[in-house]
Amino acid sequence: MAKANMTPTRNAMPTQDPLVRAHNFSEVALGYSEEVAIDEANRCLNCKTMPCVDGCPVKIHIPEFISKIKEGDFEGAYQIINKSSSLPAVCGRVCPQETQCESKCVRGIKGESVGIGRLERFVADWHNTFCTEEPVRPESNGHRVAIVGSGPSGLTCAGDLAKKGYEVTVFEALHTAGGVLVYGIPEFRLPKAIVAKEVDTLKKLGVKVETNVVIGKTLTIDELFDMGFEAVFVGSGAGLPNFMGIPGEALSGVYSANEFLTRSNLMKAYKDNPDTPIMKGGKVAVVGGGNVAMDAARTALRLGAEKVYIVYRRSMEELPARREEVEHAEEEGIDFKLLCNPVEILGYRNPEDPRDPKNGFVTGMTCVKMELGEPDEKGRRRPVVIPGSEFTLDVDTVVMSIGTSPNPLIKSTTKGLEVTRWGGIVVNEDGLTTRDGVYAGGDAVTGAATVISAMGAGKTAAKAIDEALSK
């Protein structure tokens, strides 16, 4: 075996040039080559205690798969990841590794941690490119399970159960499977072909995907049981977008991040002359500091905006987005207005001519500057308005990316399903809700969180469903 690579820094991820990629929707990060992957794998010390695995919500056997890369056995590495994760090509791209597996890596103490996420992506892409073996459909065990929603939690739960022989049907409200992976996360960060490939793999395992079915409307959870499903997993995802409640949020040109991204991603408004319109060009302010805000800002740039701001009320230190996305956004020229908070969105109004087509459109956004005060109960320093610091940003489009509240459709049509004060579905440690046979996970339970934590919840529920039904 090769000697451990003791270079303190990790191998850089090759990316498209920032000035080029700011104008296209192709993937930003290009992935490691085989040589670079092996070199990076050799930085792993194969710790006996495996701290990295503790940091992974789905407990991928990280040192084990990295050892396979060191040997050049990339398919072997894939098979190890595949035991724990149904969506490695997705997670390698969108997981916040720096706060999960990589944050626990011993190499991170005196230098940079091993690029675990980059290696995971490499392995998944290698498999998708070179492996021609079709997944084998396991023999049916005769049990039927319904999954509500085809996002990361639902796909994971479906995959785990299908591998055990369950007959799984996934119900999706939209016209394409993938949930947030197709409507939310943009092409340049997660190519849709990768999601389609993962869904396709599940179909080959026998998973049925029914699009255009809204559970809670087209069919209720009770009807799913009547149809012969023995357990139901609800992974219906995040719900209604939050707004700030400031004047001007109803003006034309104000979007929720959900709407802006759905128009561009799912509805393909980024293409030339699309059927679904979106406001392109001009100056854009995205309010918020999460991954979704970064996605919206960088999408706006690629749609042709001349200037894009991120407006966030705390400082860079508190900004919750994945570090790599922030760096990419900065390189591409997104202007971070930190310690800033909007107080009003301004609109055009021509009192002379009510038919003026510009009436009702955004002309700017008034903000105040903030400073960080005392830490709140969660330990985050509370932003406080600096008196007299008002200023106006000259923008035509505002995208609100300040979180979501859970979707009301399922709770309002399912008797006995308890929800929290803010609307999240109540579950126990197995993902079981207050309704017999109904499990839930992902954003529908936690509120807006990460792809990988949703996958973790899907996995937990799959295990619990298997235990309950195989009794």
Added chain:
Amino acid sequence: MYKILEKKVLNPTVVQLQIEAPLVANKARPGQFIILRVDEDGERIPLTVAGVNPETGAVKIIFQIVGSTTEKLSHKNEGDYIQDFVGPLGVATHLDGLKKVCIVGGGVGCAIAMPIAEALHEMGAEVTSIIGFRNKDLLILEDEFKACSDTLRVMTDDGSYGEHGNVTVPLKEMLEKGEKFDMIITIGPLIMMKFVVATAKPFGVPCTVSMNPIMIDGTGMCGGCRLTLNVDGKKVTKFACVDGPDFNGYEVDFDEAMSRGRMYFGYERHKHEETCNLFKKEVQ
């Protein structure tokens, strides 16, 4: 894919289709809507259900050709398929306990008002219907309304059919005469609904309006369909797709809804012209 079982052209700009969608047909109730896509890469548009037949699995939709998507849809024929069809979405119109109701429909909005009038009639309620159109050529569903209304008033803006004037004229006249409706249910252009509400207000009659804003998913995800209600002096944001489409007319901020409705007006007009030209070329 969803099959078109029947097509009827109701007037030069309004088309009725029966779409095979058994799950939707089983569930849909008056006031609910569906979302469809005509083809791959097509736009998602909401249309209110105009009737269902659970036996045949058919869902009736009636739409006006206003943009490129409805233009494309109008060129589909019996036996053709459309890409996607999902529903029923939204909350059904609350009809329980209503005994005497005035239905006010305008233009293609009458297609949505009609199943509500029918349901009320079947419940044994006394139904007064006022339906209005720009002119005689645009009149739709007169016979259907006649069959389910105790009183029917047909209005045209130019007087080319029925009575001359808009729908608020007979409404005001009836209210002034002392007609006591439990509820006025109005569906049509925003400006018409705004004036129906204003007409009803002095008489204190509860007034339900059906909002049809821009939306994408229709399931409470995108927030594009948001509208502002003034509830007891407080501004409240609601989402037409999950909280509506019906709202208390006295609370809706119509001016804001009209302004938001115009957001893509320029784009739509351009796109519609382009689509029309494509079809014209095909014909040549």
